[in-house]
Amino acid sequence: MAARNRNSVAPSPSSESQMTYSRFMELFPDNDACLEYLKGRFFPDGTVCPKCGKASKFHRIKGRSAYSCQYCGNHVYPTAGTIFHKSSVSLQLWFYAVYLMSSTRCGISAKQLEREIGVTYKTAHRMFKQIRTLLSDDEEGPLSGEVEIDETFYGGKPRAAEKRNKRGHLRRKHRPSVVGMVERGGEIRACVVGDATHATLSKVVKEFVLPESMIFTDEWHAYKAIGREYKSHRRIRHRSKIYVEGDNYTNTIEGFFGLFKNGVRGVYHAISADYLQSYVDEYAFRYNRRNSDQPMFWAMLNRVRREARASS
Numbered sequence: 001m002a003a004r005n006r007n008s009v010a011p012s013p014s015s016e017s018q019m020t021y022s023r024f025m026e027l028f029p030d031n032d033a034c035l036e037y038l039k040g041r042f043f044p045d046g047t048v049c050p051k052c053g054k055a056s057k058f059h060r061i062k063g064r065s066a067y068s069c070q071y072c073g074n075h076v077y078p079t080a081g082t083i084f085h086k087s088s089v090s091l092q093l094w095f096y097a098v099y100l101m102s103s104t105r106c107g108i109s110a111k112q113l114e115r116e117i118g119v120t121y122k123t124a125h126r127m128f129k130q131i132r133t134l135l136s137d138d139e140e141g142p143l144s145g146e147v148e149i150d151e152t153f154y155g156g157k158p159r160a161a162e163k164r165n166k167r168g169h170l171r172r173k174h175r176p177s178v179v180g181m182v183e184r185g186g187e188i189r190a191c192v193v194g195d196a197t198h199a200t201l202s203k204v205v206k207e208f209v210l211p212e213s214m215i216f217t218d219e220w221h222a223y224k225a226i227g228r229e230y231k232s233h234r235r236i237r238h239r240s241k242i243y244v245e246g247d248n249y250t251n252t253i254e255g256f257f258g259l260f261k262n263g264v265r266g267v268y269h270a271i272s273a274d275y276l277q278s279y280v281d282e283y284a285f286r287y288n289r290r291n292s293d294q295p296m297f298w299a300m301l302n303r304v305r306r307e308a309r310a311s312s
């Protein structure tokens with residue numbers, strides 16, 4: 001029997017819901033299999049050759065990570081425009097790193113990647129950083145319906161001096177914060193901001209939440225004016241120790257923050273504020289695909305080439 005057509009490993013509605021280690025090794029036993037996958041995805045038979053303009057097949061060039069057009073011999077590189085291009089790390093190790101990141105619910109540290117694939121810590125760190133750059137859902141469209149909004153500090157508890165000198169709502173102002181917005185039953189958007197002032201929050205919320213939405217927040221005063229621009233605004237009185245009143249709650253977004261913070265504490269220990277957004281993106285990416293039939297592995301791998309994403 002003919003070998004299984006590798007192009008058929010492309011994500012499809014029928015792809016298995018689980019991506020196990022043995023399945024991974026079956027699909028991607030070596031670098032060539034990974035390259036074939038990328039070729040099948042970016043240059044399937046009948047792709048118009050960028051040089052001669054004919055619908056061509058591209059044949060593998062022996063000993064190189066390239067394919068050539070059947071008519072004019074133009075070379076194409078399936079890794080061009082991907083995070084894998086010109087990397088000294090082998091393609092299979094890259095795929096495996098994507099697999100590792102996709103197969104955990106609460107993240108995986110660079111330290112663990114270092115141990116698993118035998119690269120230096122620095123390389124492992126850089127690989128995960130690169131993969132995370134693919135995971136932003138910013139361009140996926142705004143939220144609507146019932147939307148919970150909340151923000152949380154980053155960078156630990158306020159220092160004693162801050163506690164003594166300022167009231168709670170002042171402390172809230174000038175620290176890097178994560179603003180999270182979640183459509184109930186839908187997706188999340190989360191972004192890192194320099195403070196939690198009205199001006200900052202308003203800008204972010206307007207960008208990600210449509211005006212016809214019902215929004216749910218806590219009592220933080222910055223939300224008051226924001227609420228006037230929405231169909232309705234309900235505020236939960238956390239200060240009065242009330243957390244749920246009927247459908248008035250922000251537990252969904254708080255749950256997300258809880259998951260994120262536990263992950264950062266348990267897996268990453270501490271992360272630099274510079275990288276905070278990419279870690280937030282990683283968690284939001286998982287959250288947004290929690291009910292998806294498409295395994296996370298394929299969802300991540302689908303994004304390795306940015307141009308391809310924009311045009312598909």
Ligand SMILES: [Zn+2]
Pocket residue numbers: 049050051052053054056069070071072073074
């Ligand atoms: Zn050609």
